[in-house]
Structures are given as C-alpha cells and as structure tokens.
Amino acid sequence: xxxxxxxVDWRFDDVMAEEIRRMDRAQxxxxxxxxxxxxxxxxxxxxxxxxxGVDPAAVENLLQQGAVRxxxxxxxxxxxxxxxxxxxxxxxxxxxxxLAESFQLEAISWWMLVGEALxxxxxxxxxxxxxxxxxxxxxxxxxxxGTLTVVAGEEGRERYLANVPDSLRSYGVGYFATRNLEVERxxxxxxxxxxxxxxxxxxxxxxxxxxLCDDYSRELVAALRTFPHGxxxxx
Numbered sequence: 001x002x003x004x005x006x007x008v009d010w011r012f013d014d015v016m017a018e019e020i021r022r023m024d025r026a027q028x029x030x031x032x033x034x035x036x037x038x039x040x041x042x043x044x045x046x047x048x049x050x051x052x053g054v055d056p057a058a059v060e061n062l063l064q065q066g067a068v069r070x071x072x073x074x075x076x077x078x079x080x081x082x083x084x085x086x087x088x089x090x091x092x093x094x095x096x097x098x099l100a101e102s103f104q105l106e107a108i109s110w111w112m113l114v115g116e117a118l119x120x121x122x123x124x125x126x127x128x129x130x131x132x133x134x135x136x137x138x139x140x141x142x143x144x145x146g147t148l149t150v151v152a153g154e155e156g157r158e159r160y161l162a163n164v165p166d167s168l169r170s171y172g173v174g175y176f177a178t179r180n181l182e183v184e185r186x187x188x189x190x191x192x193x194x195x196x197x198x199x200x201x202x203x204x205x206x207x208x209x210x211x212l213c214d215d216y217s218r219e220l221v222a223a224l225r226t227f228p229h230g231x232x233x234x235x
Contacts, residue, residue, distance in 0.1 A: 010171040019188045028126040029072035034187040035133040039107040041217035053089035072121040082115040100224040141174030151226045183212050
C-alpha cells in the first residue's frame with residue numbers, strides 16, 4: 001500500500017538536504033552511520049550466496065569497527081575490516097542479485113564508500129548514502145505492491161500510513177519509505193541538536209536512535225524473508 005499525492009520529492013527534499021548542509025564532518029559521518037544501521041539487519045540476518053565467498057565473521061567485524069569511532073576521521077581498525085571484506089570473490093565477479101541480495105550488496109557498497117570518505121565525508125557523499133537508503137525502502141514498497149505474495153503485518157502497515165503526520169504523508173510513498181523517512185528525520189534532528197558536538201550513537205539519546213534504526217531494519221528483514229531466496233536466516 002502506498003501513500004497518496006507525490007507532491008514532495010522524497011529523494012531530494014530541500015528541507016532534508018539543508019539538514020545535511022548544516023552538519024559538520026563528524027555529524028555527516030553519524031548521519032551516514034544511522035542510514036547504514038537501517039540496512040544492517042539484511043547483512044546479519046540473511047545468508048549470503050556461497051559463491052560470493054563472503055565470510056560472515058568479516059561482515060560482523062566490519063559492522064563492529066564501523067560503530068566504534070564515529071567522528072569521520074581515518075580509522076586504521078575500520079580500514080583493516082574493510083580490506084578484509086574486500087578480499088571476498090564477490091568483488092571480482094558479476095552478480096544478478098535476488099531481492100534480499102540487492103539490499104546486502106547495497107549495504108556493502110555504501111560501507112565501502114564510508115571507508116573512502118573518512119577524513120572528508122562531504123555533503124555529497126553523505127547525501128548519496130542517505131538518499132540510497134530512501135530509494136531501497138521505496139524499492140521494497142514497489143516490489144511488495146507488484147506481487148501477489150502476502151507479507152505479514154499488512155493491516156499494521158495500513159494503520160501506520162493512515163495515521164502518519166501530513167508532513168510525512170505528503171511524500172506519497174509506501175510503508176517502508178515512510179518509516180525510513182520518519183527515522184531519518186529523527187536521527188538528523190537529534191544529531192543537529194546534540195549539545196557541544198556530542199557523538200549521538202554513544203549517548204543515551206543516541207542509543208534510542210539505534211533502537212529505532214534496528215527496529216526498522218528488523219521489519220525490513222521480515223519482509224525480505226517472505227520472498228524467494230530471502231527466507232533462509234544467516235547462521
């Protein structure tokens with residue numbers, strides 16, 4: 001089920017773009033981190049194809065190291081984790097991903113971009129990651145709309161869309177795209193409002209934001225598992 005209207009450009013909304021422009025480098029890094037956190041569960045909760053040769057321990061190490069230091073500065077341990085993951089055969093082959101696999105590939109790609117952006121994390125790099133999280137959420141909504149497969153929780157998703165504020169309804173998108181925008185707005189608002197440049201993810205309020213991102217991410221995985229090749233949990 002999708003919203004109504006499409007009166008506001010949800011990909012390149014001026015208000016949300018202005019939030020990123022107001023952030024300093026460390027804040028932009030945190031915004032990118034939260035966007036990737038919303039895509040984390042597909043990496044951890046769904047088994048990747050064996051032919052990709054991706055070591056689950058390497059993925060887990062990357063996610064752990066990526067969450068340790070969030071100031072946007074170069075980080076040797078994080079870079080080592082990226083290098084370890086990049087040795088997988090996946091990076092030397094062409095793949096035709098299924099639905100869940102496309103989410104995994106995107107998440108890995110944007111973690112690689114974060115590694116390249118350390119010490120810089122420009123507005124454009126941050127915007128690229130944040131917007132892609134929006135597009136993936138909308139992609140899932142479109143996929144669900146175009147299939148006869150029933151995804152559990154439909155009534156709850158419909159109630160959510162029926163009761164969201166007009167500021168979110170105006171984007172005219174479906175459940176996952178709307179939820180992603182809602183969580184994104186909360187994260188960016190708290191990042192900009194944190195006193196003294198506090199690192200949001202390691203603060204008490206930042207922990208609340210992590211819970212919001214993780215709750216959304218788990219819903220994402222539950223939907224992805226409904227479809228072929230998205231049902232087998234990771235070990």
